[in-house]
Amino acid sequence: MYNIRQHTILKSLITITSVLLCTLLLFTRIPGMEIFGIGPNWLLIWVVAWSSQSSIIEALVAGLVLGLIQDGITAPYPTHIIPLVFAGFITAFLQKQRFIQEDFISIALVTFILAIIAETFIAIQLGLMGNQTFGEIWVHHKQIALGSAVISSLWAPVIYFPLSQLWRL
Numbered sequence: 001m002y003n004i005r006q007h008t009i010l011k012s013l014i015t016i017t018s019v020l021l022c023t024l025l026l027f028t029r030i031p032g033m034e035i036f037g038i039g040p041n042w043l044l045i046w047v048v049a050w051s052s053q054s055s056i057i058e059a060l061v062a063g064l065v066l067g068l069i070q071d072g073i074t075a076p077y078p079t080h081i082i083p084l085v086f087a088g089f090i091t092a093f094l095q096k097q098r099f100i101q102e103d104f105i106s107i108a109l110v111t112f113i114l115a116i117i118a119e120t121f122i123a124i125q126l127g128l129m130g131n132q133t134f135g136e137i138w139v140h141h142k143q144i145a146l147g148s149a150v151i152s153s154l155w156a157p158v159i160y161f162p163l164s165q166l167w168r169l
Helices: 002-025 042-051 056-073 081-096 104-129 134-167
Strands: none
Touching: 002 042, 002 056, 002 134, 042 056, 042 081, 042 104, 042 134, 056 081, 081 104, 104 134
16 A cells, blocks of 8 residues: 555656656757757647557646646747647547557657647637738748657657656556
């Protein structure tokens, strides 16, 4: 009984610490860690890592919580909740259907696709806000989405594999 409690506390500490670390990395621009001035979407990477080993409900909750955290530290409009919840759902769904293998190529590919989709959700929200036209947004969207997707997919295995090993303890 005592070991189960220690195990639960350890997994919770690992999860909370990794979320805090990924949140702090959002503010960090280390040389060589960005493309076109765009850094990795660390919280998206974390949601993909978590969701690939969780149920769909746990993935949705993780996306919601991390979306709220990102909205709390950045501008709440456009919201980051929708793309992160979507990413959690899709990753967990693909894992349950056994479309995702536990190798770095699968994780990087899923992260790449979901980063493009997440940036598209953000671009659509910006267009709906009405400050800019969709044409103006779309000019920058291609560069932002592709830059975010490439750099996030390169860093995804670096985050995924240590966390997946720690979560299996």
